[in-house]
Amino acid sequence: MDNDDSIADRLSSEGQKSPLSDFLLIERINQCPKLASLKSINDTLNDLLDSDDSFVAQIAEVIRLDPSLTTRVLDLVNSIFFGSKDEKRITGVEEASIFLGLNRIRELIAATPIIEEIMELGKNSQSFPWTDFWRHSIGSAILTREILSLTDQKFEDEADYVAGLLHNLGKLILAITFPDLFEEIYQKTNDKIEDFLAMEKQIVGWDHSKIGAYYLWNHHISDEIVEAIHWHNEPAKSENHRQLAGAIQVADFITRKIGVNGLERCTTPANQDYLDLEGWQILFGDREEAEREIIEENLNSTIERISPTLRGIL
Template sequence: MTRLEEMVSHVHKLPAMPVVAMEVLQSMSGADTDIDALAKRIAQDQAIAARVLRVANSPFYGLQSRVGSIHDAIVVLGLSSVRSLVLAAAVITGLPGGRCPEFSQSRFWRHVLGVAAAARALARPLRRPPEPLFVAGLLHDIGRLAMMTIYPEELCGVLADAQTRDCTLVEAEFRHFGFDHSTVGAELARRWNFPAEIIDALAWHHDPARGVPGGLAGIVHYADAIAHALDLDGAETGQVPRLDAQTVDALDLGWEALNGVLTETRAGFDSFETLLG
């Protein structure tokens, strides 16, 4: 059994993906969605519903009147926006955090939400639907949470090693495990029956040339760099990852478009950050 197979065999140690998150993902498949039933199901989870409504009523959306229910949020913001927020709230509240001094759960989720905000902001200039981009950004580092839960002591060593050697976490993960969190995240996504485009993004966001051409991996790769450049996680030792040149050329964002993305990312992050507490 390889080390990766060993890790995946311990997936039972992870909490199940929240049911409402799985229902939201399934509703993205393109099949007709019963909005009333979905809104009722979301509202039954009061913790998630409260977080979603807090974001819906934030200045980012600029609503004239206060939204008081999930159903009203869907009517005003649209199903796509609400599904994205529900998935974010469900993942944040339902998945485990770190168990070592080197791992900051707050910084982890701030970075994840920053990448999700950046990916969503890229949707407009790239003329792509925003929902899959937001979801891919939100879930892109889920493999690292799995590694933390299954092998906490070793991942603590990875984090310390990255700081000591002043290298990226991906490099340190490969040195210790022989694979990185992208591989683990993609394998988990397969087991949880995530959409194929999300699996591909999780697998290749650090190496987008190996992903599906024109897929989400390159967009998440670019969004990851934006989140680091804006220092959204507040990490003192953060590094901006090196961008894949082919991805930059393929996205072909001019300075005006990029400035708009940076502004929208910052505003979106400030709103989504309220999901954390």
């Protein structure tokens, strides 16, 4: 490697740091292990969920084979339906599956193996704020799916949920590959989320969206997920998957709006609204006013129930 590519040599004659070279970024990202679960998510259970002949007992039996999934199912249903009350707790997987419904079970199937593998991937990043990262990621995943359910676009392969779940994966990859730069960026406080994107580009050379998209592309993840994650902060630039990118942008914004900020030390200004976002205009800008009001009402209902869901899934 050329000396020009080392981090120690990133100071110009004026004392200002220059961004990393593409060569160094690609080299480091390529060294990150692959996430096997991105390509194989509990095929047996998904087959059961898709079958017209499935019974809750069968589904529960398969869930019991996965201790991590069992724990998340029980934690989620107790949090959502019973909150902090100790006098009533569900302890059986079959009963929990009835309470949650197949859609929420399917989301847990998608999330659990990915969460565990990403935790393993970043196990040496001791200072990484995992709880903040996952609450924001899972909240964004749930909302991405809910937002897209209000459109004409449907996803049969969990791509909408997985894209929402992984939209900030580039931040973890940055923490693994360049921990000092990660700390430099995310220990700061800014007024706007856009300030962090600008800092990433200025200090690293790529922002977290591009880092995450490249990592996923390098491991042969579907183009729709890669492109949507790449452009989730600027969805109009997506050539083929603007709706998915736009839904992630709106979901990300709303998740921060309700107080689940993720890693950035900034607050979403109270006078900002998701209706003003580029992603919202891509998704619903051409709808009639009456239809938009119904969409907003449905989405606001989802927002009201997202907090207990997040408490249960972590």
